[in-house]
Amino acid sequence: MNKLLEVSDLRVTLNTSRGQVHALCDVSFELERGDSLGLIGESGCGKSMTALALMGLLPEGAKVSGSIRFDGQELTSLDDGAMGRLRGHRIGMVFQEPMTALNPLHTIGQQIAEPLRLHLGLNARDARAKALELLERVHLPDPARRLDAYPHQLSGGQRQRVVIAIALACGPSLLIADEPTTALDVTLQREVLELIARLVAEDGMALLLVSHDLAVMADSVRRLLVMYGGTVVEQGPTEEVFRRLSHPYTRGLFAARPRLGLPRRSRLATIPGRVPELADLPAGCPFASRCGFVVPACHDALPAQHPVGLDHTARCIRLGAVLDTPLEQGLVT
Template sequence: MSDAVLEVTDLRVSFPADKGTRLDAVRGLSYRVRRGETLAVVGESGSGKSVSSLAAIGLLPSNARVSGSIRFNGRELLGLDDKAMSRVRGAGIAMVFQDPLSALTPVYRVGEAIAAAIRVHRDVPREAALRRAVELLDLVGIPDPARRAQAFPHEFSGGMRQRVMIAMAIANDPDLIIADEPTTALDVTVQAQILEVLATAKQATGAAIVLITHDLGVVAGFADRATVMYAGRPVESAAVEELFATPRMPYTAGLLASLPRLDAGRGVRLRSIPGAPPSPTELGPGCPFAPRCAFVVERCREVEPELLEIGRGRAAACHRTVEGLELLGSPAADGSVADRVGKSELAHSDGGTDRAD
């Protein structure tokens, strides 16, 4: 039996498009996450990362067509009816959404909201659930939790509301927490605090975490492994330390090159990836990243590369990686891949500052 809490295999999601066609939002995503492990799923807007997380908890609209496999603790989730999925959500799998103000009910005091989440899955008295809500607010760092439990969501700052969402997520000791862009729209200091709260929540529950994010900067020091998505499909997967040290796919290298560096000198401009991701309705026969890539060759424009294993626990979808491109994985050779991609960007964009989203 697999030791994975969540195992996603060849997940494909499409939606209706014009003239009877379908838009492929997720194309062949596979990953597994073990108990106590944190996996980051990284990509720009439109890469399919959030759609994949909604598929895992059965919250896609009815017109979505989903295939593949999503197994939670060995149980297949695809095909379950709404009643069965509602028993999984909140108890086995918890979700931390990007916008807590929209996710929290405005007419419920936060203590009541957390208590209600507890009582949906557990037969406990209201008073006991409220006491547990105060304990959870204290765990996630809400000052004066007994008093703040009586407040409404709009009375909290953005960072404090996200703490409330995390408290609600761990209320029933889930085995898996999916955090979809939990630090978006928060300043850098608050981002770090929210990541610390998530780490505390993981330690308290022993849960696995799937972190959905567009920002590789929040991945370092928090996630154990990362899967990078582009144009609806995974293009690189590795342990976080390996991914940062030796990216094997030029898109990953470009994302890393766009991150601010503390050791950069004064006046050094942030690099960016030229162009924009393709529309899911305009994918050609080759690699979707080819028009933006510094290492493109003719084969890249003709055939989309498969995601192939290139080492233990590592995989990349790049023809040049498979062919043994020297710079991929050799930072000492005429600069790192991130440096090469950054230099190419400056040549293409005349010093533009468009950044990967």
């Protein structure tokens, strides 16, 4: 495989009522053709901001530095027109809330046909026929009738299938799925994730999956990036990260997951505190105020990535102490 996406030292600065804040800092990763990569972390950690930066959909006034290379082309220097020709064509995105991603004033068929006409130059008849094929491919019930339905006439699971069909319409090389099962029940979540996995495998696409669910990541991606405070705190092959949880934040996420077989009335482990506001991010390790391994040096500067194993790194200056400590210690319950 060769590299499809290369992100190097990506930094995003936003203008807010409290001044400029750093939404992303030193985010670097690679994604090869046909490979899968997961971004995981709590709300506000930078996962969706990373996805929006790749799509060129950042808030107005956002400043971007670093590099985003897609298929050898630098994206950070492209104007809106050039990004528009990539977005929805070479790069598809499944948004987490289909009701806001779909236009309530247009039929399902019109919305699937739009990228087909815009990027592939299909006429109205051919675009409609292709839209029907896509709805059949994502297993939407009664697809011929749904073409002329409006989003509010579909269930949440059906709308998400439509969003997937739109993302796949032009045969992208990269599919970004941003919390694609957030608004769905457990049964529909599994159906949608299995559908995405099957379609990605059939088309040979690369997949970037954003989620807060460790179980989803374990089943869905080959590599994993753990994000906190706008930066990557741990990364590596998914199996290796789960086998050797190395950053205190990763350990906190793992310890806090619900598990079958726990005694009645037992409480889940929790990570103390909360994710800091972007304007309140400290100069040092962003997790320092919530960490059970913190020492004064943790507040001095953002730690570098330190090797844990083969292609596995963690951004922690106390890596040795963490790895020598049983998983359940170093957390507040």
